[in-house]
Structure formats: C-alpha cells, structure tokens
Amino acid sequence: MPELVYFVGVSLDGYIAGPAGEIDFFPLGPDFVEWLGGDYPETLPAHVHPHFGIAPGTPNRHFGSVVMGRATYQPGLDAGFPSPYPHLTQYVVSTTLTAAPAPDVRVVTDPGALVRELKANEERDIWLAGGGRLAAALLDEVDSLVIKRYPVLAGAGIPVFAGEFRPTRWAPVRRRSFENGTQVSTFRRAG
Numbered sequence: 001m002p003e004l005v006y007f008v009g010v011s012l013d014g015y016i017a018g019p020a021g022e023i024d025f026f027p028l029g030p031d032f033v034e035w036l037g038g039d040y041p042e043t044l045p046a047h048v049h050p051h052f053g054i055a056p057g058t059p060n061r062h063f064g065s066v067v068m069g070r071a072t073y074q075p076g077l078d079a080g081f082p083s084p085y086p087h088l089t090q091y092v093v094s095t096t097l098t099a100a101p102a103p104d105v106r107v108v109t110d111p112g113a114l115v116r117e118l119k120a121n122e123e124r125d126i127w128l129a130g131g132g133r134l135a136a137a138l139l140d141e142v143d144s145l146v147i148k149r150y151p152v153l154a155g156a157g158i159p160v161f162a163g164e165f166r167p168t169r170w171a172p173v174r175r176r177s178f179e180n181g182t183q184v185s186t187f188r189r190a191g
Contacts, residue, residue, distance in 0.1 A: 001119055001120075002064070002118065002119055002122045002123065002124055002125045002126055003119075003125045003126070003143035003144055004067075004115050004118075004119065004125070004126045004128055004138065004141050004142050004143050004144075005062070005063070005125050005126065005127055005128065005142075005143065005144045005145070005146060006128040006135055006142050006144070006145050006146070007040065007043055007062075007063075007127050007128070007129070007146040007148075008128075008129070008130055008135070008145075008146070008147060008148065008160060009023070009026055009148040009149075009150060010147055010148065010149055010150070010160045011025075011026070011149075011150055011152050011153060011154040011157070012149065012150070012151065012152060012153050013153050013154055013155065014159055014160050015154040015156070015157035015158055015159060015160070016130055016131065016132055016157070016158050016159070016160050017130075017131070017157050017158040018154055018156070018157040018158075019156050019157050019158075021071060021074075021075060021158070022157075025152055025154065026150040026152060027150055027151065027152060027180055027182070028182075029178050029179050029180035029182060030179075031178050031179050032148075032178040032179075032180065032182050033052065035176070035178070035184075036052070037052035037053055037054055039061065040061065040062060041054045041058050041060070041061060042060040042061065042062065042063050042085070042087055042088055042127070043063070043127060043129075045076060045081060045084040045085060046081075046083075046084065046085065046086050046087060047081055047084070060087060060088065060124065062124070062125055062127070063088060063124055063125050063126065063127040064088065064089060064122050064123060064124030064125070064126070065088055065089035065090070065091065065118060065122060065124070065126050065127065066085050066088045066089070066090055066091065066126075066127045066129050067091045067093065067111065067114065067115065067118075067126060067127070067128050067129065067134070067138075068090075068091070068092055068093070068128075068129040068130060068131075068134070069092070069093050069094070069130060069131040069133060069134035070092060070093070070094035070096065070097055071130075071131050071158075072129055072130040072131045072134075073092045073094075073105075077101055082101040082102035082105065083102035083103075083104050083105055086104055088127070089104075089106075090102075090104060090105045090106065091105075091106050091107075091108055091114060092105055092106070092107050092108070093107075093108055093109070093111045093114070093134055094107055094108075094109070095109055111134060111137055111138055112137070112138065112140075112141060115138060115141045116141070119141075128142065130158075131158055131162070132158045132159045132160055132161055132162035132163075133162045133163065135160065135161050135162075135163075136161045136162050136163025136164070137163065139161065139163065139166065139168060142189070143188070143189060144173075144186065144187065144188050144189070145170060145185075145186070145187040146184065146185075146186050147160075147184070147185045147186075147187070148182065148183075148184050149182065149183045149184075149185065150181075150182050151180060151181030151182060168189075169189075169190035169191060170187035170188065170189060170190055171187060171188050171189075171190040172185060172186070172187055173186040173187060173188055174186045
C-alpha cells in the first residue's frame, strides 16, 4: 500500500516558509542540489529540471502523485506554471479555488478522503508537499516524514505543522548531512 510522505524543507526553528510564503532564504549547497536532483527528481517543478540536470522523461523515483495546499500551489500559478508537476498526478486542496487552472490539476476540498482514496488505488507513494495547515489536517494519514532541515533561522513564518497541540511520536530511519549543514532526516510513525 502506498504511503503519504510529508517531504518538506524546514528552517532550524520549524518554518517551511516565511510569513509571505518566502522560501528563497533556504541555503542550497551544491552537494544537496545534486542529491535532490538525483534522489528526488519528481519533487522539483518541471520548469527547473534543466537547471538540476534532470533529463526529459526521467522516471519518478518515489512518488506518483502530489497533494498540496492552495498557498503551496499559488506561487507557481502566479509565475505562469499552472501545472508545476506534470510528471505527477497533481491535487490542490482548496475551498476557494473554484476551477482547476490546468487540465491535469485536480482541485479537491476533502484532503482526508482524497488521501484514503489514493492509498487504496495508487501504486506509488503520495507526496504531501505542504503547507503547514494541510499537513496538520492530514497528520493521522501521514506515514513518513522526510525533513530537509536547512541551517537557517526564519524567526517567523509558516510552521511545518500548523494545527492543534498533538504530540505525535516518530522513529528515525536515516539521516544524511551535507557540506553547508543541511540535514535530511527520514522518520516513520512510531508505535
């Protein structure tokens, strides 16, 4: 059965983006960029694939679909990329977006029902791309975390989980460190 994997970048103080959705403050070292393009190529929007050395038709390594909140989807849409991940089945969770801006993007209002449907019918894992409110709403469905922790403090912004106080235990599976101090840690739900 496929898993819902929250694959997300976070600052040392627990923010996935700045107060206005900024992510450009995350430092990307060359060895990390090489790893990301090689190990998780499908998590990069199609328009940046050439910059990461990802050849057209490169197969997805982990995920078959992506679930993202409206705030995560909006910057790409504003930049003229209504289908940022055409190599994945794309779902945008929104109660305010009335129509899909691209034919291969599906807008849904019930993220829990969507994830349960995908888990029952998909062959590959499902990438939860953010944001923090959506991650908190789907906490019971999240099977694994892949946390890219960047060596930077944000001070304020969008927390990795923006919801109620709900301590949830996770067991470490692996950790990889990069030259600039970035660490990628994988966790599975404990118990």
